[in-house]
Amino acid sequence: MNPENLKYNESHEWVGLTSENGQQVAVVGITDFAIQQLTDLVYMELPKIGAQVVQGQQFGEVESVKAVSPLYSPVTGKVVAVHSELADQLEGLASDPYDNGWLIKVEMAAGATIDNLLDYAAYQKQCAS
Amino acid sequence: MEGIYQIDSARSGIDNMSIDQAMLLQTAEDGIARLRIYSWDKPTVSLGYFQKFEEFQSFNPAEDLSVVRRATGGGAIVHHYDWTYSITLPATEAGAIAHGASPRLYDCVHGAVIGWLGQHQVAAELWSNQPLPGIQQSSAVCNAGGCSFLCFERRHAGDVIVDGFKVMGSAQRRHGHALLQHGSLLLRTSPLATSLLGLSELGFQPEGLLAGFSLQVVDGLRADFGIQFQCYDCSDPIVPIPEETQLKFESKLWTARI
Known part of the structure; x- marks a missing residue:
């Protein structure tokens, strides 16, 4: 996914909309900036397929070098796919955070939006500040 | 920034973890820094948040040791002859980076401890990832299944080392x-x-020197973060413990969560 076309949480999760099997899904990950700041990732805990996630609420956790941190969902809906294999290849996340580094895919709830999130320029500005 | 600190009495593992979690929740609400220095009323293993419970069962097959799970990461600690501390700060004040850790807070506390050890003629230093045979240098190796169960057998940049041995580690x-x-x-x-x-x-025989150790940490936090600490000189917990927090740390579902 092209980072310039994504939306962002202030807490450094990205979301992009895509179509799979004729259905729109929201793909969620964490940004290159966050991964660089986290340095060594050790563990990641993600929700199960079918779990409900809510925009701004915690959906998972990540442990970097001795810090456990929550992951916040940028979108509201139902989890339809989880990138479980990522747990065994966290070192590789840094090399491809916007494609192979996706974490979950979400079927957005009726009325859910990502228009309220930061766009690429606003997120870049936040990272630079 | 306002702060409160307490040199607490020895408590059970469940109480210690419950109070620390309550401190975190309270600081998230009121922005007041809190520091607690404490010990444990009986030998207790604290597991890192992501450690598998079966690793504890392998470590203690008789299952006669008290065990709790921390909210923080890292390896297991056998709390038998140690001083433990917990500190909670507003993340922005702590200089936390995206998603997580505040290296500044590690450096502050560990630097203060190194200074205190130096006052007692103990040469301590921060681990800086120099390779040593047989020593695991990064938690990243945990992913490959080769990680030591015990925190003090691991090495991370910033750990406090004396004569090559890790004497202090922290997690957030x-x-x-x-x-x-x-x-x-x-x-x-x-x-x-x-x-x-x-x-x-x-x-070095540190017993009996807890007050001086605590003051060194307080002074370090004051100098680095501008925290104006008040001493909480009371035997009650430094913050009220919400019932659900206590129930969580008592629960086998939490302790054996993975």
Whole structure:
């Protein structure tokens, strides 16, 4: 996914909309900036397929070098796919955070939006500040 | 920034973890820094947040040891002869980076401890990832299944080292707008973890010096973060413990969550 076309949480999760099997899904990950700041990732805990996630609420956790941190969902809906294999290849996340580094895919709830999130320029500005 | 600190009495593992979590929740609400320095009423293993419970069962097949799970990451600690501390700060004040850790807070507390050890003629230093045979240098190797169960057998940049032995390590947990940092100073070898040398075995007897140690940490936090600490001189917990927090840490579902 092209980072310039994504939306962002202030807490450094990205979301992009895509179509799979004729259905729109929201793909969620964490940004290159966050991964660089986290340095060594050790563990990641993600929700199960079918779990409900809510925009701004915690959906998972990540442990970097001795810090456990929550992951916040940028979108509201139902989890339809989880990138479980990522747990065994966290070192590789840094090399491809916007494609192979996706974490979950979400079927957005009726009325859910990502228009309220930061766009690429606003997120870049936040990272630079 | 306002702050409160307490040199607490020895408590159970469940109470210690519940109070630390309550501190984190309270600091996220009111922005007041809190520091607690404490010990444990009986030998207790604290598991890192992501450690598998079966690793504890392998470590203690008789299952006769008390065990709790921390909210912070890292390896297991045998709390037998150690001083433990917990500090909670607003994440922005702690200089927390995206998603997580505040290296500044590690450096502050560990630097203060190194200064305190130096006052007692103990040469301590921060681990800086120099390779040593047989020593795991990064938690990243945990992913490959080759990680030591015990925190003090691991090495991370910033750990406090004396004569090559790790005597202090810390770990953090982010919650909302607050950060919790736990850490432990190993005073002497426990018969439950004989591979680890404490300060006593390294030639320094720290017992009886807790007040001076605590003040050094308080002064370090004051200097680095501008925290104006008030002493909480009371035997009650430094914050009220919400019932659900206590129930969580009592629960086998939490302790054996993975």
